[in-house]
Structure formats: C-alpha cells, structure tokens
Amino acid sequence: xxxxxxxxxxxxxxxxxxxxxxxxxxxxxxxxxxxxxxxxxxxxxxxxxxxxxxxxxxxxxxxxxxxxxxxxxxxxxxxxxxxxxxxxxxxxxxxxxxxxxxxxxxxxxxxxxxxxxxxxxxxxxxxxxxxxxxxxxxxxxxxxxxxxxxxxxxxxxxxxxxxxxxxxxxxxxxxxxxxxxxxxxxxxxxxxxxxxxxxxxxxxxxxxxxxxxxxxxxxxxxxxxxxxxxxxxxxxxxxxxxxxxxxxxxxxxxxxxxxxxxxxxxxxxxxxxxxxxxxxxxxxxxxxxxxxxxxxxxxxxxxxxxxxxxxxxxxxxxxxxxxxxxxxxxxxxxxxxxxxxxxxxxxxxxxxxxxxxxxxxxxxxxxxxxxxxxxxxx
Amino acid sequence: xxxxxxxxxxxxxxxxxxxxxxxxxxxxxxxxxxxxxxxxxxxxxxxxxxxxxxxxxxxxxxxxxxxxxxxxxxxxxxxxxxxxxxxxxxxxxxxxxxxxxxxxxxxxxxxxxxxxxxxxxxxxxxxxxxxxxxxxxxxxxxxxxxxxxxxxxxxxxxxxxxxxxxxxxxxxxxxxxxxxxxxxxxxxxxxxxxxxxxxxxxxxxxxxxxxxxxxxxxxxxxxxxxxxxxxxxxxxxxxxxxxxxxxxxxxxxxxxxxxxxxxxxxxxxxxxxxxxxxxxxxxx
Numbered sequence: 001x002x003x004x005x006x007x008x009x010x011x012x013x014x015x016x017x018x019x020x021x022x023x024x025x026x027x028x029x030x031x032x033x034x035x036x037x038x039x040x041x042x043x044x045x046x047x048x049x050x051x052x053x054x055x056x057x058x059x060x061x062x063x064x065x066x067x068x069x070x071x072x073x074x075x076x077x078x079x080x081x082x083x084x085x086x087x088x089x090x091x092x093x094x095x096x097x098x099x100x101x102x103x104x105x106x107x108x109x110x111x112x113x114x115x116x117x118x119x120x121x122x123x124x125x126x127x128x129x130x131x132x133x134x135x136x137x138x139x140x141x142x143x144x145x146x147x148x149x150x151x152x153x154x155x156x157x158x159x160x161x162x163x164x165x166x167x168x169x170x171x172x173x174x175x176x177x178x179x180x181x182x183x184x185x186x187x188x189x190x191x192x193x194x195x196x197x198x199x200x201x202x203x204x205x206x207x208x209x210x211x212x213x214x215x216x217x218x219x220x221x222x223x224x225x226x227x228x229x230x231x232x233x234x235x236x237x238x239x240x241x242x243x244x245x246x247x248x249x250x251x252x253x254x255x256x257x258x259x260x261x262x263x264x265x266x267x268x269x270x271x272x273x274x275x276x277x278x279x280x281x282x283x284x285x286x287x288x289x290x291x292x293x294x295x296x297x298x299x300x301x302x303x304x305x306x307x308x309x310x311x312x313x314x315x316x317x318x319x320x321x322x323x324x325x326x327x328x329x330x331x332x333x334x335x336x337x338x339x340x341x342x343x344x345x346x347x348x349x350x351x352x353x354x355x356x357x358x359x360x361x362x363x364x365x366x367x368x369x370x371x372x373x374x375x376x377x378x
Numbered sequence: 379x380x381x382x383x384x385x386x387x388x389x390x391x392x393x394x395x396x397x398x399x400x401x402x403x404x405x406x407x408x409x410x411x412x413x414x415x416x417x418x419x420x421x422x423x424x425x426x427x428x429x430x431x432x433x434x435x436x437x438x439x440x441x442x443x444x445x446x447x448x449x450x451x452x453x454x455x456x457x458x459x460x461x462x463x464x465x466x467x468x469x470x471x472x473x474x475x476x477x478x479x480x481x482x483x484x485x486x487x488x489x490x491x492x493x494x495x496x497x498x499x500x501x502x503x504x505x506x507x508x509x510x511x512x513x514x515x516x517x518x519x520x521x522x523x524x525x526x527x528x529x530x531x532x533x534x535x536x537x538x539x540x541x542x543x544x545x546x547x548x549x550x551x552x553x554x555x556x557x558x559x560x561x562x563x564x565x566x567x568x569x570x571x572x573x574x575x576x577x578x579x580x581x582x583x584x585x586x587x588x589x590x591x592x593x594x595x596x597x598x599x600x601x602x603x604x605x606x607x608x609x610x611x612x613x614x615x616x617x618x619x620x621x622x623x624x625x626x627x628x629x630x631x632x633x634x635x636x637x638x639x640x641x642x643x644x645x646x647x648x649x650x651x652x653x654x655x656x657x658x659x660x661x662x
Contacts, residue, residue, distance in 0.1 A: 108479065134480060135449060137422045178449075180422055197613060216425045217456045217484075227612065236612035248608040248620070248645035276611075283607055292604045294618050311611070359573050359603065366574070372479045374487035374516060 003063050012038070014062045016116055016124040018045045021058035021097050024338050025271050026165065031055050031172035032336075032349040033126075036303050039355065046111075046127040046352040048364065049102035050174045054083050057126070059096045059116065064123070066092050071117045079104055079112040080128045090116070105132035105174065108368065129352060131174020131364075134371050137218040138163065138281070139180040143209065145224060147192040154184070155223040156260050157273050165274030166281065169308065169348045173364040175371065177281070185212050193225030195257065197239060200229075202250035210241060210255040217378055219284055220255040221277060227259045235262030237272075237313070240280030243378065254378065256280045271338065271345070275313055278348065282309050284377040285367035287350075288360050306335040306347035309363065315344040410438055417442050417457060420449045428457035435461055440469050448478035455484035464495050471500035474513050486516045498526040505535060514539070515547030519585070522551030529555045536560065550582045565594035577605040580625045587633050596660050598626040599653050608645055617647050624648055627656050634659075 005013065022030045035045040049055045059072075070090040074080055082088055084099040104110060109131045116124040140159045145152040163179040170177050189195055189205045196205045214220050230236040239257040246254045258277060261267050289311045290304040298304075298311040305315055315335075335347040354362035370377050409427065413435055416424035428435055439461065442454035455473055458466040466488065473485035489496060501524065505517045518535070521527040532555065536548040549567065552560030564586075568579040580598070583591050604619030624647055631642040636659060640652050648656075 132479075135452075139422065178420070178422075197610075200610070200613065200616060215423050216429075216460065218422045230612060231615050234612070234614070239610055239612050241610060242607065244606050244620075245608045245610060249616075280611065283609075283611075286607065288604065288607045288619065289609075292607075292619060294609070295614055372483050372512075374483050374490055376483060376487065 003065070005063065015064040017060050017062060018047065018124075018126045019058050019060060020336055021056045023334075023336050026168045026337065026348045028168045028171055029055050031057065032306070032347065033057060034349065034352040036351070036353060037355055042127050042353060044125050044127065046129060047100075048129040048131055048172055048174065048352055049080065049100055050131050050133050050171060050176075051102045051105040052133070053171075054099050054101040055172070056097050056099050059090065059098055059124070059126075061094050061096075066094055068092075068118055070096075070123070072098055073115050073117065074100075074112060074128075075115060076112040077103070079110045080114075080130050082114070100128055102128075102130035105130040108132055108372075109174070129364075131368070133174050133176050134368060135176045135178045136170075136281075136371055136377060137178040137180055138166070139215045139218040139220050140182045141213060141220060141222045142182050142184045143195075143212065143222050143224045144184070144186040145191075145193050145195060146186060146188045147190055147194065150192040152186070152193045152225065155225055157223045157258065157267075158270060159223060161270045162273045162277060165270055166278045169274070169278040170281065170350075173350050173352075173367065175367065180215070180218060183213050183215075187212055191228065194228045195224050195226075197227055197229035197236060200249055202252065206239065206241070206257065207251040207253075209257065210246070210251060210253040214253045214255065217376070219281060219377065220253070222255055222257045223260075224257060225260050226262060227257060235265055237262065237267065238276040238280060240283045242284045242286075243375070245283075254284070256284075272313065275308075275346065275348065279308055279313070279346075281377075282350070282363070282367070285363075285370045286377070287363050287366060290360075291358060292360055302335075305344065306337075306349045307363075308346070308348045308350055310346040312346060315346055406434070410435060413457070414438055414442065417453045418445075418450060420447075420453055422453060422456065424453055425456050425460050429460040431461065433461045433463035433466065436463050436465050436469075440465060443469055443473055448476075448481055451476065451478065451481045452484050455481060455488060459484070459488040459491055462492050462495065464497070467492050467495040468497055468500050471497070471504045474504045474517060475508055482510070482513055486513065486520070489517070489520045493520060493523050496520065496524045496526070498524060498528070498531075501527060502531055502535075511541040511543040514541070514544035518544070518547030518551040519582075522554040523585075529557075533557070550586070554586055554588075561590050565591075568594045569597060573603060574605070576601070576603070576622055577625075580605070580622065580629070583629055584625075587629070589633060591633065592630065592660060595626045595630055596657065599623050599657050599660075601626075617645055619647075620644075621647060623653055627653065630656055630660065 018033045020032045031047055033045045033047045047057050071088045073088050080103055081101050083101045090096045109129050111127055111129045114126040114128050115122050142154055144154045159182050167177045195209050227236040237259050241254050243254045287309050290299045290307050290309050293299045295311050304310055334344055337347045338345050351361050351363045413427045439454050439457050443451050445451050470485045470488035474482050476482050505514055532551050536552050539545045539548050549560050549563045553564045571579045601622035604621050606620040609618035610616055627648055
C-alpha cells in the first residue's frame with residue numbers, strides 16, 4: 001500500500017472518515033456523525049447510540065488503499081460492541097458499514113472509541129457515545145377550526161407518519177418521543193380552517209388554541225389547516241411556543257402548532273411536517289437556532305445547514321448567495337437529507353461536540369439536561 | 379300530620395340516600411380504577427383524571443410510585459403533582475432518591491410546586507442520602523424557600539458540601555437566608571458566569587429578588603448575549619431571545635420598583651439608550 005501526496009507546509013492527511021450511512025430522510029438506524037473539526041477533547045468525529053439499540057455508521061477510505069486490511073475494535077465492550085462485522089475485520093471496499101450496539105450508558109451517557117487498526121497501528125478513532133434512554137411524551141391534537149359561519153375540515157397531516165419521523169430524529173440522542181393517542185377537537189375562530197397569530201398574546205387565537213385540551217407534562221402538538229397573521233410575504237407553517245415564550249407573551253400554555261399549508265401552498269411530504277416538529281421540540285429542549293443567528297443572518301455554512309436547529313426548513317437559495325453571508329457560504333446545497341420541494345432541506349443533526357468557539361453547542365447534552373430538570377421541556 | 383307523613387317516608391328517603399351514596403362510591407371506585415389503568419398504561423392524560431380526583435387518589439398513586447417500571451413511577455409522580463397534599467410531598471422527597479433520572483426530576487418538580495406542604499425532615503434526609511449533586515442542588519433551592527427548614531440545618535450542609543454543583547444550591551439557599559458570605563459567593567458566581575451558566579444564575583437571582591443583588595446586576599447590563607429563547611419560528615417580527623441585559627433590567631425594575639421612562643416587559647429587547655438609563659440609575 002502506498003500513497004503519494006504532495007505537501008506544501010502542512011496538510012492534514014485523512015486515511016478514513018466516518019459519516020451517515022444513508023442519504024435522504026432520517027431513520028431509526030442511521031445516525032448522523034458529528035464530524036465538525038478536530039479539536040479537543042475528541043480530536044475526531046463522534047456518533048451516538050441509545051443503550052440497547054444497534055445503529056449503522058459508514059467508514060469511508062480516503063487516503064487509504066482498498067486492499068489494506070483493517071480491523072475495528074471497541075475500546076470498552078462494556079460500553080459498546082461492534083455487532084457487525086462481529087470479528088471486526090472490515091471489508092476491502094471504499095465504504096465500510098459498521099454496526100455498533102450501545103451496551104451501557106451509565107446514569108446518563110458514556111463515551112468510548114471505535115478504533116480502526118492497520119495491524120497494531122491505530123489509523124482512526126470514532127468516539128461512540130452511548131446514551132441511557134429518556135422519554136419525552138408528545139400529545140398530538142387534530143384540530144378542526146370552524147369560523148365565519150362555515151364548518152371547518154380536519155387537518156390532512158398523516159400524524160402517525162409524522163410522529164414516527166420525529167422519533168427517528170431524536171431517537172439517536174437517547175431521547176424517545178413517547179407518542180400519545182391523538183386527541184381531536186373542534187374550535188371556533190374568526191376564519192374557517194385558520195388560526196390567526198395576531199394578536200400574539202394571552203387573548204389571541206393562538207393562546208386559545210394552546211388551552212384546548214392541553215395535557216400537562218407532555219409537549220402538545222396542534223395540527224391545523226392554516227396559520228394566518230405572518231409578516232407580509234411570509235407563510236407561517238409552524239409556531240413553536242415553548243414555556244419561556246408563552247410566559248413572555250402572557251400565554252398560559254406552551255405548545256406547537258403545525259399547519260397543513262398556507263394560502264395557495266400545501267405541504268407535500270411527511271418530512272416537511274416532521275422536520276418542523278422535531279425542530280420546535282428542539283426549542284422546547286431550550287435549544288436556540290444555530291449560534292442564535294436569526295434570519296436573514298442565519299448561519300449558512302455546510303455544517304449549520306445540516307443541523308436540525310438551522311432556522312429554515314427549506315433552505316435559502318444559494319445562487320446568487322446573499323452578500324451579507326459570504327463569510328459562511330455553504331459548499332453543498334444537499335445536506336444529505338434530501339432536497340425537499342425545491343431547494344435543499346436542513347438536516348437533522350443535533351450536535352454532540354462542544355466546540356469552544358461556539359456559544360451554544362453540545363445540543364444533545366443541553367436537551368438531555370432540560371429533560372432531566374424539574375421543569376422539564378414542558 | 380306532616381311529621382307522620384315524613385316518618386312514613388323515612389325508610390324510602392334513607393334507602394334513596396344510601397343508594398346515592400353507593401352510586402357515588404361506585405363512581406369514585408370506577409374513576410380510581412381508570413386512573414390506575416391510565417398510569418399503568420403510561421398514559422400522561424392520567425394527570426387530567428388525577429386533577430379531577432384530587433388528593434383522594436393519593437393512596438393508590440403512592441403505591442404506583444413503587445412500581446418496577448420507571449415510566450409508571452414517573453407518570454404516578456406527575457399525577458401526584460396534580461393532586462398535592464402532605465402525603466404527596468413526603469413521597470416526592472423519597473422519590474428524589476429514585477434510580478431513574480426522570481422520576482427524580484418529576485419528584486423535584488413536585489417539591490417546587492408544593493413547597494407549602496414539604497416536611498422539612500424528609501427534604502434534609504433526601505439531601506443527605508442522594509449521591510447526585512444535581513439533586514442536592516435542587517433540594518436546597520427548595521429548602522431555601524421552606525421556612526420550616528431551619529437555617530442552621532442548611533448552614534451545616536453549606537459548610538460541608540464539596541461538590542460545586544451541589545454547593546450552588548446551598549449558596550442560593552443561604553443567600554436567601556441572609557448569609558453575607560453566601561451572598562458574596564453568589565455575586566462572584568453570577569459575575570464569573572457565561573452563556574447558559576449565566577442564564578441559570580440569573581434564574582436564581584429572579585427567585586431571590588433582593589436589593590443586595592443590584593451591584594452584581596450592574597455589569598450584566600453590558601452583556602448582550604442572547605440567553606433565553608422566546609422567539610416564535612414563523613414570526614420573525616417578534617423578539618427572538620432575551621439577552622442577559624434584558625433579564626437584568628427586568629430584575630432591577632422588579633427589585634427596586636423604580637419607574638423608568640420606558641415600559642418594562644418580559645418580551646422586549648431594550649435599546650442602548652434604555653440600558654444606559656438603567657445603568658445611570660444604579661450608579662446614581
């Protein structure tokens with residue numbers, strides 16, 4: 001095996017890398033890999049698995065011959081094991097899928113390393129964090145809105161399918177979304193099939209909706225036809241009102257509102273709802289948008305666009321790229337989670353690392369701490 | 379004549395009353411069975427049933443807090459939080475020692491919500507027994523607000539505690555009880571904090587709301603780090619986050635009762651001029 005590489009001053013040689021093993025929508029067995037940077041304490045990528053579950057992660061040879069014999073080992077099999085290949089011997093292919101099983105997350109989480117060896121030489125390390133499973137209950141509500149003397153119609157969202165996708169997204173971080181039976185209600189507002197987000201206070205329609213059949217100690221998700229009252233030129237498809245937001249605006253209950261569409265516009269696929277709902281649940285876990293940057297100054301670099309807490313469900317166009325964003329221009333429009341209806345779709349990665357240059361990182365840790373706090377994410 | 383008629387009807391009336399009582403008892407039994415089934419099914423809507431039933435459901439709910447399944451225990455604690463009562467408060471203190479982190483969190487939530495019913499000795503015993511520094515921290519946040527927990531009991535633990543996370547709760551509790559050393563430590567902790575840690579310290583300050591906090595809040599007025607997400611996706615016209623300085627101004631206004639030239643609200647990002655006005659007031 002020989003590799004030729006011309007090096008000017010310093011160059012990082014990457015023999016192997018780890019990445020999500022599939023492209024497209026999230027599922028329960030293919031977690032994203034937090035591969036942002038090579039700083040302390042990990043000096044490499046991190047992936048997570050829930051205790052008792054098995055997931056697949058892809059190792060990919062870069063500056064490494066396919067013929068090189070490689071072996072994968074767990075540094076502590078009491079924390080995680082390699083389920084496949086059981087003997088650790090990796091195939092002689094560029095992409096090599098490895099299944100890891102979370103054995104013991106301790107009281108909250110434990111981290112060990114998956115080492116790839118060439119003989120006795122360690123070529124690569126992937127940190128594997130095993131999470132003990134936490135449960136967050138979510139109560140979906142199917143809301144029919146009568147108004148203007150007309151009877152409304154029930155929302156069209158496939159709630160079961162949406163909730164499954166939400167579970168798939170958060171499940172990788174040891175957070176089980178406990179989906180409760182859907183509760184159906186009918187309310188009467190000003191306009192049929194529509195909830196108006198103005199005024200946004202304790203007496204408006206939003207506040208009334210959030211008080212409808214509210215179940216304590218769960219995240220209440222209200223599926224409706226449309227949401228009106230957005231700023232001119234904007235269509236609102238989702239409103240996430242976490243406890244601090246509700247308190248700040250004089251509302252009694254927190255909750256999430258998801259619309260089937262807007263005027264002349266309909267959501268056309270399950271992930272369009274699910275990604276929104278999972279993102280809003282992130283706010284309930286006290287997560288902010290990536291580095292708390294807001295539209296139109298939201299971070300648009302490749303990693304930020306892959307994160308669940310990026311601001312936009314369907315990403316901003318990149319051609320021509322906004323002048324105020326040239327410093328973090330994305331290199332890819334496809335974040336690996338599909339292209340959505342027209343443009344790139346934000347990803348579903350929840351960060352595992354805490355990069356020192358970022359204020360609001362380590363999102364998985366933050367989310368879990370919120371769930372384990374007395375107030376919880378409710 | 380009237381009395382005689384009444385006497386004649388008495389057996390009928392007694393039978394009707396007994397029947398009604400029996401019906402009510404049956405209904406109550408049925409409700410209790412429903413509640414127990416909901417909890418065993420891990421159905422969070424059990425909290426709604428528990429809320430209707432009140433503390434009469436506590437005996438069964440407390441039994442369910444001993445179930446082998448942590449999720450059943452968690453739902454039972456959520457229900458007890460809705461029903462309240464002295465026996466619930468005793469159960470909350472015991473359940474802060476549970477093996478499951480979410481059951482412990484739910485029990486702590488119950489203690490916060492039902493502070494008036496807390497039995498001090500159960501709180502202190504839980505503090506002494508738990509191996510979890512976070513639980514010790516939270517228990518002391520409750521203890522500081524329960525007059526029945528004697529200050530010397532908190533002070534003893536304040537002196538002995540070595541874990542910084544647990545110590546934080548003791549600093550807050552002792553600060554609330556007027557201890558000067560703890561108050562100095564509090565101001566030091568607040569000043570040294572950054573980002574999410576600062577949010578937590580400001581939260582403690584919000585619980586304390588006393589004048590000695592003001593010198594510590596002055597430098598926070600220069601901190602524009604967004605700390606608490608209050609935004610609403612889809613409504614970019616509304617403020618997105620409360621910054622450290624916004625939270626500090628709200629606190630200063632609440633503590634001093636001072637009327638500034640601008641309205642104080644929990645969903646506002648104050649302007650630089652408004653921040654300067656508050657600074658001038660504190661320095662004046």
